[in-house]
Amino acid sequence: MLKNYSVKNNIALLLFVGSILMTMISISCTISSPNKQGENLYNQNCATCHGDEGEGLRNLYPPIANADYLQLHREELSCIIKNGMKHPIVVNGKDYHMPMPAATNLNAVEIHNILNFICNSWGNNLGYFTPKEVEAQLKKCQ
Amino acid sequence: MKYSFLLFAASIFTFFSCVDSANESYDENARLPILGERAFVDGDTVYHTAPQFDFINQDSVNISPALFENRPYIVDYFFTTCPTICPRVKAEEIRVFDHFENRPELGFLSVSIDAGKDKVYKLKEYAEKLGVGTPRWHFVTGDEDHIYDIANDFFHIAQKDPDAPGGFDHDGRLILIDKNKHIRAFCDGTDGEQVDRFIKDVEKLLREK
Numbered sequence: 001m002l003k004n005y006s007v008k009n010n011i012a013l014l015l016f017v018g019s020i021l022m023t024m025i026s027i028s029c030t031i032s033s034p035n036k037q038g039e040n041l042y043n044q045n046c047a048t049c050h051g052d053e054g055e056g057l058r059n060l061y062p063p064i065a066n067a068d069y070l071q072l073h074r075e076e077l078s079c080i081i082k083n084g085m086k087h088p089i090v091v092n093g094k095d096y097h098m099p100m101p102a103a104t105n106l107n108a109v110e111i112h113n114i115l116n117f118i119c120n121s122w123g124n125n126l127g128y129f130t131p132k133e134v135e136a137q138l139k140k141c142q
Numbered sequence: 143m144k145y146s147f148l149l150f151a152a153s154i155f156t157f158f159s160c161v162d163s164a165n166e167s168y169d170e171n172a173r174l175p176i177l178g179e180r181a182f183v184d185g186d187t188v189y190h191t192a193p194q195f196d197f198i199n200q201d202s203v204n205i206s207p208a209l210f211e212n213r214p215y216i217v218d219y220f221f222t223t224c225p226t227i228c229p230r231v232k233a234e235e236i237r238v239f240d241h242f243e244n245r246p247e248l249g250f251l252s253v254s255i256d257a258g259k260d261k262v263y264k265l266k267e268y269a270e271k272l273g274v275g276t277p278r279w280h281f282v283t284g285d286e287d288h289i290y291d292i293a294n295d296f297f298h299i300a301q302k303d304p305d306a307p308g309g310f311d312h313d314g315r316l317i318l319i320d321k322n323k324h325i326r327a328f329c330d331g332t333d334g335e336q337v338d339r340f341i342k343d344v345e346k347l348l349r350e351k
Contacts, residue, residue: 049229057233060271098271101225 038117041110045103046118054122060098062091065122074126077119078137081111108135168342173350174318177325191323192217193295197253197282200265200275205251205282207323214347215249217296217317218331221256222268231314231331232272238316239274241341245348250279255293257286296325316340320347 043052046064050056054065062069069091070077081103088097106114112134119126178190197205218235220228235250242248254260260268265281275281283289296317314331318340326347329340 047230048226051233057229058236058272060232060268061229099223 035113035117035120037110038113038115039121041106041114042117045106046114049098049100054118054124056091059094059096062089062094062096064118064124066124067091070119070124070126075137077115078108078111078129078134079141081106081114082138083141108138111138168339170342170346174320174326174343174346177328189324192319192325193292195284195292196288197280197284198262199280199282200262200269202262203276205280209280210249210251210319210321212321213247213249214318214320214326214344215251216344217251217253217319218315219253219255219293219296219313221254222260222264223256227314227332231316234331234334234337235316236272236274238337238341238344239279242344242348246278248278248344248348250274252279252281253289253293254281254283255289257283257289318344318347320350 049061050064051061054063054067056063056065064070069089073080080100084102085100088095090096103111109131112129112131115129115134118124120128176189180190181188192207194207195205199205216235216238218231220231235252239250254265260283262283265283269275269279269281315328316331316337317325318327320326327340327343329336329343331337
């Protein structure tokens with residue numbers, strides 16, 4: 001009886017440890033990026049044109065990955081996402097002039113998360129934006 | 143014990159829900175069906191055929207089915223300022239186009255549903271920016287009513303909708319037409335896995351005698 005009980009207990013322990021391990025693996029596969037919300041928002045709002053890996057589309061839509069434009073226009077990025085863009089731009093030496101639609105559905109927190117995702121992914125290394133920085137940028141939009 | 147077991151079962155479930163589901167198998171030998179409605183006339187089956195059309199392409203050349211005489215081609219609907227699905231469909235379609243680089247007989251027909259904005263020079267610019275174009279890939283426009291009429295025949299849902307982003311609502315299907323003008327396959331051009339399968343369908347069609 002006693003022996004049976006301890007075997008049962010061992011199996012229970014094994015199952016318990018196994019569950020914890022598997023749950024951890026599952027969690028690590030869902031949280032693969034530190035900017036998960038930014039990544040989700042990017043996929044919903046930006047990826048159709050700019051690509052799943054920020055690669056852009058040929059000479060039609062500019063890349064975001066390794067784009068000098070982000071470095072050179074850091075101060076304007078929040079407003080570009082919020083209000084879109086109508087004027088031609090140069091990215092990594094190439095001209096692009098398809099208009100970018102405004103993302104009026106996004107609030108400051110969401111723009112902040114998108115920026116932190118794109119500015120620290122695919123070879124971009126601009127560091128993190130603070131929520132205050134994004135709010136300040138948005139107040140100054142033209 | 144009972145709870146540990148339940149916990150274990152639940153963790154297995156979450157584990158597998160995070161692993162990609164297995165690919166559907168693909169039958170290399172099954173012949174592609176002829177899609178669309180069919181009629182029976184004097185004991186013979188009459189299959190649905192792609193409609194007659196009269197367009198103008200990015201080089202200002204008239205485009206009718208005669209261009210694809212005895213050749214298969216792929217049709218899609220788009221417009222150059224579409225902010226939603228078109229860029230993704232175009233990226234996938236370019237993948238198809240590149241895959242069949244050495245099959246010049248396979249044509250591509252991208253029909254703009256925004257006749258108002260997508261003038262010939264816009265289509266020309268769009269094609270050039272994508273780095274594709276004639277003689278294999280035709281970006282075309284035409285009379286608006288005509289565009290919508292034949293859209294139905296290509297069994298697309300392409301209608302003017304002021305509530306849709308960009309002012310139009312349409313789907314991102316790629317449609318494969320064979321040399322006898324029959325519709326043989328289609329896929330959702332926004333879905334990479336479906337496009338992979340579509341590429342196999344096109345390969346299969348090109349192998350047909």
